[in-house]
Amino acid sequence: MEHSANSIPKVLIFDSGVGGLSVYQQIQARYPQLDYLYLFDNEAYPYGELPEQVLIERVVKLVTHIVIKQGIDIVVIACNTASTIVLPHLRKTLNIPVVGVVPAIKPAAALSKKAIGLIATPATIKRPYTHNLISQFSADVEVKLLGSTRLVMMAEEKLRGETVNLNELKETLRPLVNKIDVAVLGCTHFPLLKPEIQQVFGLGVTLIDSGEAIAMRIGAVLQVEPQKNKQYNKKYYSIYSSAAPWEGAALNKGLEHFSFSPVEILQFQDA
Numbered sequence: 553m554e555h556s557a558n559s560i561p562k563v564l565i566f567d568s569g570v571g572g573l574s575v576y577q578q579i580q581a582r583y584p585q586l587d588y589l590y591l592f593d594n595e596a597y598p599y600g601e602l603p604e605q606v607l608i609e610r611v612v613k614l615v616t617h618i619v620i621k622q623g624i625d626i627v628v629i630a631c632n633t634a635s636t637i638v639l640p641h642l643r644k645t646l647n648i649p650v651v652g653v654v655p656a657i658k659p660a661a662a663l664s665k666k667a668i669g670l671i672a673t674p675a676t677i678k679r680p681y682t683h684n685l686i687s688q689f690s691a692d693v694e695v696k697l698l699g700s701t702r703l704v705m706m707a708e709e710k711l712r713g714e715t716v717n718l719n720e721l722k723e724t725l726r727p728l729v730n731k732i733d734v735a736v737l738g739c740t741h742f743p744l745l746k747p748e749i750q751q752v753f754g755l756g757v758t759l760i761d762s763g764e765a766i767a768m769r770i771g772a773v774l775q776v777e778p779q780k781n782k783q784y785n786k787k788y789y790s791i792y793s794s795a796a797p798w799e800g801a802a803l804n805k806g807l808e809h810f811s812f813s814p815v816e817i818l819q820f821q822d823a
């Protein structure tokens with residue numbers, strides 16, 4: 553993709569909640585020279601509980617609005633639940649690159665010698681897209697499915713400064729404990745709980761997410777070089793789709809760690 557030498561490409565990172573920050577973190581660490589805007593669709597969160605048609609219409613409408621209003625150069629749908637269903641619709645509507653994130657079944661299958669655990673939202677677990685990935689890339693290795701919205705909420709709470717309840721996490725992950733050697737974090741919220749999930753499964757289980765692969769894809773599409781060790785000290789904007797930011801002050805504190813200024817509210821009548 554061409555962009556003039558003096559214009560810095562602007563990347564839109566989109567998710568229902570804070571999960572996309574795990575993807576942003578990987579992209580920003582590699583390409584700190586880019587500009588980032590984060591859009592939360594907190595009004596429709598959690599996506600894992602939403603009917604498909606509602607999800608498609610919302611994401612296309614919101615993302616298109618922001619792309620036009622903010623002059624975005626590339627969109628990252630940093631959400632497995634949305635990516636497994638809305639990417640073709642978005643690509644038809646927008647004339648800029650759209651990169652999505654889907655569960656990392658392929659690298660997991662290459663690693664596993666026992667069984668894979670796919671942990672995702674209830675919607676992602678049910679999607680034909682996910683089942684196609686499994687039959688395409690993991691025909692020889694069993695994939696055990698675990699859908700959980702509570703895990704998504706625990707990641708939201710952690711980012712707002714709450715301590716993760718390890719007993720609750722253990723109980724949620726129990727169907728997979730001692731049964732797998734690779735776990736795919738198939739929801740972008742879950743890398744935010746990586747140390748705790750690792751603690752529950754033990755070091756014998758490898759955790760895989762799609763963040764690094766997405767970061768490399770962004771670099772390839774924009775044709776930019778990694779600048780891993782450079783400091784830019786930039787502040788980025790983030791926008792909420794609804795006027796009711798859930799524990800806004802705590803969220804803003806969490807966002808500060810990711811170099812975002814306090815969240816702004818999208819004027820929905822403009823959307």
Ligand code: DGL
Nearest residue numbers: 568571599600632633740
């Ligand atoms: N972060 C999202 C994902 O990757 C969705 C979480 C939700 O809103 O249910 O699937």
